[in-house]
Amino acid sequence: MARKRFDDSNCSVARALNEVGDWWSLLVVLHAMYGPRRFVDFQQELGIARNILCDRLSRLVDNQVLKKVEVGEHGSRCEYRLTEKGRDLFPIVVALRQWGDKWNPSPEQAPLDLRDRETGKPIRQIEVQNIDGQPLSVRDVFVKESVPKTKKAV
Amino acid sequence: MARKRFDDSNCSVARALNEVGDWWSLLVVLHAMYGPRRFVDFQQELGIARNILCDRLSRLVDNQVLKKVEVGEHGSRCEYRLTEKGRDLFPIVVALRQWGDKWNPSPEQAPLDLRDRETGKPIRQIEVQNIDGQPLSVRDVFVKESVPKTKKAV
DNA sequence: CAATATGGTTGCTTAAAGAAACCAGATTAG
C-alpha cells in the first residue's frame, strides 16, 4: 500500500488524520468512550483482526490518545483508557455520527439518541460557531493570514 | 489489504467513516472547501497519485459528497464542487483541525487562523453542547434507549 | 500541423489489511 505519512505536513488536518484518520483508529477511540476496554472487548465489539488491533492500540498509545493500564485482578489483564487528548476527540466522533445519521440513515435502526445526563434532553447538532455561538457555514469563514513565526535567513 | 466495509454497519460512525474515513477523502473534501477544484488542483495541492485521486473523486461523487461540473471554457474541463452533504462535513474538518492544532502543533508554523467573515473575530472551539449551548463532555452524555422501529417476528 | 493541457486509465511494485495458527505467562479446575 505504501501509505503516505503526514507527520510532517504543515496542515493540521493532515496531521490529525495521521493519528486517527484510518478506519479502525477512530472506531477504537469511539468504543473506548463508552468506558475502559480490554483487548478482547475491542476485538469482539469491532470484529477487527488481532494483529491490526495490536498495531492500532500501540499506535494510539504511542500517540497518547489511549493509555494502557495494568489491572491487577486475576491474571495478566490490562485495559485501555482514553487520555485527555483522546477524550478531546469526542466532538469529532459525535459530529461524524450526526453526519452519518443525517445523510446515511440506517433503514432499520433509529439513530443513537445521545442526551444530556443533566437535563435528559437531546444534544445539539454540532456546528462551527462564531465567538457568540452563532452558526457559521463554510462561506462565513475566512483564513486570516498570520505573520510567520521566525523566518530563518535562507 | 482487503479493507473491511462498513456500509451495512448499524453504527452511523462506521458508515460515515466508510465514505470519508480514509486519509485522502477528507483531505479532498477539505481542499474543495476552499472553492471548486479541478483534477490537477487536487493532484498538485495534495500530492496524491492520479489513480487514487480518480478513485476517490468518483467515490465521493457516487456518495454525493462532491458533484462533477463540466466547465465549458477552453477544452475538456470539469470541476468538482461540494454538495450540501459535502458542505455538512465542515464542522468535522474544523474539529479535526482544532484537535490537530491543540495536540500536535506544528513547530514551525502558526495554526491556521479561521475567522468569522462578519466580525473578523476567531471562531469558537468546536464542542458538544446541550440544547442550551452549554458544553458537554463524554461523561455528561448518555445513550437513551430507543424503542425499536418495527420488529419483524423472528 | 505540432505542441500542450486536461482528465483519465493501465500496468507494475510495494506495503498494509485480514484470517488463522501459534505462543507465553498467569489462573483456575481437578
Place this chain on the structure above:
DNA sequence: CTAATCTGGTTTCTTTAAGCAACCATATTG
C-alpha cells in the same frame, strides 16, 4: 501438582489497495 483456560499478544500467509510512472484520447493553442 498437572492440565485446561484466559489473556494479550506475535507470526505466517494471502489478498488487496496505495503509489509510481507510463500511456492515451480529446480539445485547444500557437
